[in-house]
Amino acid sequence: MDKKTILLVEDNPDDEALTLRAFKRSTIRGEVVVARDGAEALNHLLGSGKVSGRDVTVALAVVLLDLKLPKVDGLEVLRRLRADDRTRLLPVVIVTSSKEESDIANSYKLGANSYVRKPVDSAKFEEGMQHLGLYWLGLNEPAPWGGSA
Amino acid sequence: MTKGATRSAVVRPAGAGRRKRAGEELRGALAYAESIVETVREPLLVLDADLRVISANRSFYQAFQVSPEKTEKRLIYKLGNRQWDIPKLRKLLEEILPQNTQIEDFEVDHEFTTIGRRSMLLNARRIYRESNRTETILLAIEDITERRRAEERVVERTTQLEAANKELELFSYSIAHDLRAPLRSMDGFSQALLEDHADKLDEEGKDYVRRVRGASQRMGQLLDDLLELSRLTRAEIRREAVNLSALAETMAEELRKLDPARKAEFVIADGLVATGDPQLLGVALTNLLDNAWKFTSKHKRARIEFGASRQQPGQPVYFVRDDGAGFDMAYADKLFGPFQRLHGMDEFSGSGVGLASVQRIIGRHGGRVWAEGAVEQGATFYFTVQ
Numbered sequence: 001m002d003k004k005t006i007l008l009v010e011d012n013p014d015d016e017a018l019t020l021r022a023f024k025r026s027t028i029r030g031e032v033v034v035a036r037d038g039a040e041a042l043n044h045l046l047g048s049g050k051v052s053g054r055d056v057t058v059a060l061a062v063v064l065l066d067l068k069l070p071k072v073d074g075l076e077v078l079r080r081l082r083a084d085d086r087t088r089l090l091p092v093v094i095v096t097s098s099k100e101e102s103d104i105a106n107s108y109k110l111g112a113n114s115y116v117r118k119p120v121d122s123a124k125f126e127e128g129m130q131h132l133g134l135y136w137l138g139l140n141e142p143a144p145w146g147g148s149a
Numbered sequence: 150m151t152k153g154a155t156r157s158a159v160v161r162p163a164g165a166g167r168r169k170r171a172g173e174e175l176r177g178a179l180a181y182a183e184s185i186v187e188t189v190r191e192p193l194l195v196l197d198a199d200l201r202v203i204s205a206n207r208s209f210y211q212a213f214q215v216s217p218e219k220t221e222k223r224l225i226y227k228l229g230n231r232q233w234d235i236p237k238l239r240k241l242l243e244e245i246l247p248q249n250t251q252i253e254d255f256e257v258d259h260e261f262t263t264i265g266r267r268s269m270l271l272n273a274r275r276i277y278r279e280s281n282r283t284e285t286i287l288l289a290i291e292d293i294t295e296r297r298r299a300e301e302r303v304v305e306r307t308t309q310l311e312a313a314n315k316e317l318e319l320f321s322y323s324i325a326h327d328l329r330a331p332l333r334s335m336d337g338f339s340q341a342l343l344e345d346h347a348d349k350l351d352e353e354g355k356d357y358v359r360r361v362r363g364a365s366q367r368m369g370q371l372l373d374d375l376l377e378l379s380r381l382t383r384a385e386i387r388r389e390a391v392n393l394s395a396l397a398e399t400m401a402e403e404l405r406k407l408d409p410a411r412k413a414e415f416v417i418a419d420g421l422v423a424t425g426d427p428q429l430l431g432v433a434l435t436n437l438l439d440n441a442w443k444f445t446s447k448h449k450r451a452r453i454e455f456g457a458s459r460q461q462p463g464q465p466v467y468f469v470r471d472d473g474a475g476f477d478m479a480y481a482d483k484l485f486g487p488f489q490r491l492h493g494m495d496e497f498s499g500s501g502v503g504l505a506s507v508q509r510i511i512g513r514h515g516g517r518v519w520a521e522g523a524v525e526q527g528a529t530f531y532f533t534v535q
Contacts, residue, residue, distance in 0.1 A: 014334035021341060097329050120329055120369040122337035122362075 022129035038072025062136035089143035418456035445473030472527035
């Protein structure tokens with residue numbers, strides 16, 4: 001059985017490191033692959049399907065998507081994912097510092113499955129990331145890849 | 150006529166004296182009217198039933214820089230460069246005499262040949278002279294160009310101000326927002342240091358790391374407060390009935406739960422309802438009650454009161470009163486400034502933004518907030534809502 005994968009789209013190397021550490025310190029069993037900007041994420045999900053050489057399309061459980069990304073921002077990534085049959089059903093969780101009502105509304109309107117605000121407090125941040133990982137890799141059933149039932 | 154008197158006298162027909170007096174009175178009245186018309190600063194035109202100029206006052210000739218020759222006996226529409234030949238005005242003027250109507254505040258914007266672009270306000274009514282059964286129209290013209298320009302300037306300034314304000318708000322918002330990420334890094338890696346490398350740190354090292362973590366958390370709190378403060382000014386304000394008493398009761402419950410061991414008495418007046426934004430008023434009341442709770446925390450017993458007094462009919466003055474640490478009235482004007490604190494950090498925590506928030510909220514509701522207190526004798530915070 002393939003190990004489940006999380007695609008983390010995050011441009012901040014510190015947040016990336018803290019998120020990976022959080023997963024490592026939890027009981028989550030799965031792989032985390034990181035894309036560092038919106039273009040990289042799209043390229044690999046809709047393009048070659050590979051991020052840093054690994055095929056992510058197999059057993060991709062969830063995409064953790066930051067909103068403020070270089071090149072292509074989070075909402076645009078989300079829009080394109082939902083517009084493509086292959087990724088229309090792919091679970092996407094927005095993980096961002098923004099608390100703006102408009103960001104929350106727009107994310108859901110564009111088809112995000114969940115919206116999580118990154119806590120400033122690192123203990124809460126770690127706890128939050130662990131919750132996310134446990135839920136999406138553990139409890140949740142991944143959507144079939146390719147959008148087909 | 151006296152009998153037997155022989156005097157030289159002018160013989161007049163009977164009733165002539167009366168007519169003479171009536172004539173003098175009429176001329177007197179006319180002269181009186183004319184001197185008023187001449188003194189009045191507003192340009193005035195008198196028109197006959199055919200809308201020809203019978204006369205104009207000196208203010209008119211001065212204001213429009215024309216001569217009587219070019220004005221008297223002429224049709225009003227033919228004056229100047231036909232500045233009064235406006236269809237809507239024609240209709241109104243032509244109705245005055247037949248239908249005894251008036252023209253009230255009719256505005257004309259026009260490029261006048263002699264005086265340039267100006268805005269004029271016209272008022273006209275019928276004048277009927279019983280004596281000779283004549284009807285005339287008195288037309289008053291007021292130059293409101295300066296007034297209109299001043300109004301435009303105000304609108305322009307207000308727009309500029311609003312734009313600048315909005316820009317400033319967005320700017321402070323984005324700054325506070327962007328500062329969050331580095332804070333998370335500082336906090337996160339300090340904690341990671343303590344957890345993953347505890348064996349490499351001695352007690353002092355661990356203490357240093359804890360201070361770094363504490364500082365970054367405090368800064369996070371400050372940023373949150375700043376953002377909240379800026380959000381309060383941007384938010385749309387609703388107007389509903391807000392049950393302040395019920396809100397206070399809920400808050401009192403929550404405070405008691407925070408520290409059940411504390412002996413604190415809450416005295417909350419019943420049925421206090423104000424009109425305003427439920428969320429914003431909630432924030433204001435929370436801040437005031439939180440403060441009362443905080444500043445009575447060092448006393449064995451505490452009494453926190455929320456109520457209202459009617460000093461003016463119809464306008465209740467709400468208050469939150471406590472019997473805690475109080476403050477020195479000498480610093481009363483600093484109380485509501487953002488980040489102003491009257492107590493040291495080790496005495497009472499807090500970033501000092503709570504009262505500034507209260508003032509912003511109450512201000513947006515058109516009310517006032519002020520405080521009275523004395524050191525170690527408690528404090529009372531009063532506020533009105535519109």
